Amino acid sequence: KVIAILRGDYIGPEIMEAGLKVLDAASKDSSFQYETIDYPFGGAAIDQYSEPLPQQTIAGCKKADAILLSAIGGPKWDTAKKRPEKGLLEIRNALGLFSNIRPTKVDPNLSHFSPVKQEILNETDFVIVRELTSGIYFGTPREQNEEKALDTTTYTAQEVKRILKIGFEMSMHRRKHVTIVDKANVLATSKLWRQVTEEFKKSYPEVTVDYNYVDAAAMKIITQPTAFDVIITANLFGDILSDEASVLTGSLGTIPSMSAGTDGPNLYEPIHGSAPDIAGKGIADPISMIQSIEMMLRESFNETLLADKIAAAVQKTIEDKIITPDLGGTATTQEVTANIVKNLK
Amino acid sequence: KVIAILRGDYIGPEIMEAGLKVLDAASKDSSFQYETIDYPFGGAAIDQYSEPLPQQTIAGCKKADAILLSAIGGPKWDTAKKRPEKGLLEIRNALGLFSNIRPTKVDPNLSHFSPVKQEILNETDFVIVRELTSGIYFGTPREQNEEKALDTTTYTAQEVKRILKIGFEMSMHRRKHVTIVDKANVLATSKLWRQVTEEFKKSYPEVTVDYNYVDAAAMKIITQPTAFDVIITANLFGDILSDEASVLTGSLGTIPSMSAGTDGPNLYEPIHGSAPDIAGKGIADPISMIQSIEMMLRESFNETLLADKIAAAVQKTIEDKIITPDLGGTATTQEVTANIVKNLK
Numbered sequence: 001k002v003i004a005i006l007r008g009d010y011i012g013p014e015i016m017e018a019g020l021k022v023l024d025a026a027s028k029d030s031s032f033q034y035e036t037i038d039y040p041f042g043g044a045a046i047d048q049y050s051e052p053l054p055q056q057t058i059a060g061c062k063k064a065d066a067i068l069l070s071a072i073g074g075p076k077w078d079t080a081k082k083r084p085e086k087g088l089l090e091i092r093n094a095l096g097l098f099s100n101i102r103p104t105k106v107d108p109n110l111s112h113f114s115p116v117k118q119e120i121l122n123e124t125d126f127v128i129v130r131e132l133t134s135g136i137y138f139g140t141p142r143e144q145n146e147e148k149a150l151d152t153t154t155y156t157a158q159e160v161k162r163i164l165k166i167g168f169e170m171s172m173h174r175r176k177h178v179t180i181v182d183k184a185n186v187l188a189t190s191k192l193w194r195q196v197t198e199e200f201k202k203s204y205p206e207v208t209v210d211y212n213y214v215d216a217a218a219m220k221i222i223t224q225p226t227a228f229d230v231i232i233t234a235n236l237f238g239d240i241l242s243d244e245a246s247v248l249t250g251s252l253g254t255i256p257s258m259s260a261g262t263d264g265p266n267l268y269e270p271i272h273g274s275a276p277d278i279a280g281k282g283i284a285d286p287i288s289m290i291q292s293i294e295m296m297l298r299e300s301f302n303e304t305l306l307a308d309k310i311a312a313a314v315q316k317t318i319e320d321k322i323i324t325p326d327l328g329g330t331a332t333t334q335e336v337t338a339n340i341v342k343n344l345k
Numbered sequence: 346k347v348i349a350i351l352r353g354d355y356i357g358p359e360i361m362e363a364g365l366k367v368l369d370a371a372s373k374d375s376s377f378q379y380e381t382i383d384y385p386f387g388g389a390a391i392d393q394y395s396e397p398l399p400q401q402t403i404a405g406c407k408k409a410d411a412i413l414l415s416a417i418g419g420p421k422w423d424t425a426k427k428r429p430e431k432g433l434l435e436i437r438n439a440l441g442l443f444s445n446i447r448p449t450k451v452d453p454n455l456s457h458f459s460p461v462k463q464e465i466l467n468e469t470d471f472v473i474v475r476e477l478t479s480g481i482y483f484g485t486p487r488e489q490n491e492e493k494a495l496d497t498t499t500y501t502a503q504e505v506k507r508i509l510k511i512g513f514e515m516s517m518h519r520r521k522h523v524t525i526v527d528k529a530n531v532l533a534t535s536k537l538w539r540q541v542t543e544e545f546k547k548s549y550p551e552v553t554v555d556y557n558y559v560d561a562a563a564m565k566i567i568t569q570p571t572a573f574d575v576i577i578t579a580n581l582f583g584d585i586l587s588d589e590a591s592v593l594t595g596s597l598g599t600i601p602s603m604s605a606g607t608d609g610p611n612l613y614e615p616i617h618g619s620a621p622d623i624a625g626k627g628i629a630d631p632i633s634m635i636q637s638i639e640m641m642l643r644e645s646f647n648e649t650l651l652a653d654k655i656a657a658a659v660q661k662t663i664e665d666k667i668i669t670p671d672l673g674g675t676a677t678t679q680e681v682t683a684n685i686v687k688n689l690k
């Protein structure tokens with residue numbers, strides 16, 4: 001198997017290295033064989049090629065079986081003509097990665113770091129399925145001059161159906177409950193989402209479906225997070241709500257995500273940013289990257305045993321409190337990584 | 346002074362009645378003279394005139410000195426051709442109410458109801474200034490058929506400037522800190538907001554200004570709410586973030602809001618909905634309506650003393666725990682109202 005590696009900026013390369021060490025250790029003595037190939041991306045690619053997503057990276061990623069991406073961007077490129085984040089939008093588009101999957105699961109060992117009270121969090125465990133290649137992110141026309149500006153949100157029934165499919169299928173392996181988040185009391189695109197959903201849900205009679213307005217959902221995520229199982233929503237709403245939801249866990253530095261298309265490789269990445277303030281200090285939390293790799297093994301390579309092994313090793317390291325400062329610990333990136341590797345045995 | 350009264354649906358009329366009792370008691374023996382005139386609006390207006398915002402209501406509101414609106418909408422009109430909420434959008438537009446002001450202030454007496462931990466809340470006290478008559482709510486074209494749908498977000502520099510003015514002026518009476526929330530890494534309209542702000546802020550050298558992406562702001566409102574003083578943002582982002590922020594207080598049933606234009610009357614209303622589940626039970630929390638009236642006295646009529654008197658009376662009632670079930674109490678709407686009236690003396 002070929003894994004394309006996009007090492008990222010600032011703490012990006014530090015946690016990528018940690019993740020690859022764990023993957024290497026876990027897969028040794030297993031039947032899982034893989035090769036990694038590095039491609040330039042983000043700020044690093046701007047420095048080298050004046051382009052956050054060079055052609056060679058698109059070509060390489062397309063041929064890979066999975067893509068690992070570490071956090072990109074940062075102040076160095078704030079005034080760049082084309083910013084690193086533009087590369088993110090382009091790679092999603094170029095590879096047809098129309099769905100983004102973000103688990104929000106509260107780990108009892110870390111929930112004391114949550115800003116939200118324990119009695120609200122309980123066993124919070126939901127997934128946000130965000131549409132990733134349409135909506136206001138890609139709609140045209142998009143225009144701006146000194147006097148006015150315009151953005152366009154578009155959705156086709158086809159685009160809605162394919163993201164619904166991802167979310168409904170996922171709910172079948174979970175609590176069979178889907179919440180569509182929209183703003184159907186105002187937006188035409190939301191009305192289309194509802195119409196398509198009403199038809200689509202007939203194929204999933206076991207799944208209960210409800211609709212939440214995005215403003216109400218933004219409240220409910222904090223006041224009643226256990227009410228959700230699978231949230232399916234448009235690009236912009238998913239961006240806002242998945243970041244909001246991530247803080248419930250109290251451990252941003254540990255959360256992985258997956259972006260997927262129809263065929264072609266999935267992309268796995270931590271949800272956090274490139275943390276310029278702690279770059280080079282050796283204290284970045286590698287767990288989000290390691291869990292992104294675990295997610296890759298499970299979803300792209302069907303390597304459940306390997307994935308379970310990594311998950312258990314991570315869990316043990318957290319329980320033993322070998323954790324970085326973001327989780328209240330004093331361990332370095334290397335110490336956490338070494339401990340997880342040790343726990344694999 | 347003439348106050349236009351839009352009584353609302355479900356618990357709407359119950360809390361309006363409570364609010365007007367308090368206004369009546371507070372203004373007796375004062376120099377503040379007023380007259381109230383009822384107009385049909387929302388669900389009630391649909392029942393009577395097949396129209397959530399009849400012409401007579403627009404005309405009457407335009408002539409008034411201030412407007413009090415109670416919560417509208419509910420299941421009864423879910424399948425109406427034109428829903429009550431449409432009336433909200435129309436009245437904002439018809440009266441040019443381009444700004445919506447929502448205070449988020451944590452009351453130490455109620456903060457134990459917050460889903461967020463006390464040590465995070467501290468002295469949280471910020472205001473969200475939401476643009477209310479442009480953006481994706483009013484942009485055209487807006488189209489939908491079975492196969493696709495489209496919404497348009499527009500802003501002009503003029504629209505951005507006038508909402509900035511509201512927010513910057515407000516910050517001058519507060520901690521002189523403004524946060525612009527946008528999605529400037531993706532949206533053309535957000536880029537316009539930033540450009541206009543960079544120019545505009547030169548007239549307010551004492552005000553510190555920063556920019557937050559809406560996804561990051563959705564996190565920060567929960568993790569670090571004390572970082573904000575005045576948030577200024579577009580219509581849709583303001584809708585989502587102000588609802589999110591409201592749950593910090595733990596007391597939705599007590600929060601007022603104001604919508605204002607250039608000239609013409611301001612509109613004051615509770616931020617919560619019409620609560621069909623508790624309508625008619627006499628247990629709706631009247632405090633949001635009473636505080637909306639307090640805000641009206643302060644902002645529209647410059648009746649600071651009257652407003653302070655009401656604020657103090659409400660505070661005392663809360664301290665004495667004469668509160669409705671939403672705040673953990675057992676008092677009825679009438680008991681809370683009577684107690685506040687008593688405390689006015």
Ligand SMILES: CC(C)[C@H](C(=O)O)[C@@H](O)C(=O)O
Nearest residue numbers: 085086088089239530531560
């Ligand atoms: C960087 C930005 C364009 C991006 C987005 O909004 O999609 C990011 O916030 C994310 O969620 O991956």
Ligand SMILES: CC(C)[C@H](C(=O)O)[C@@H](O)C(=O)O
Nearest residue numbers: 185186215430431433434584
């Ligand atoms: C009812 C709805 C159209 C409205 C809005 O989104 O503006 C409401 O949520 C609000 O915030 O007043």
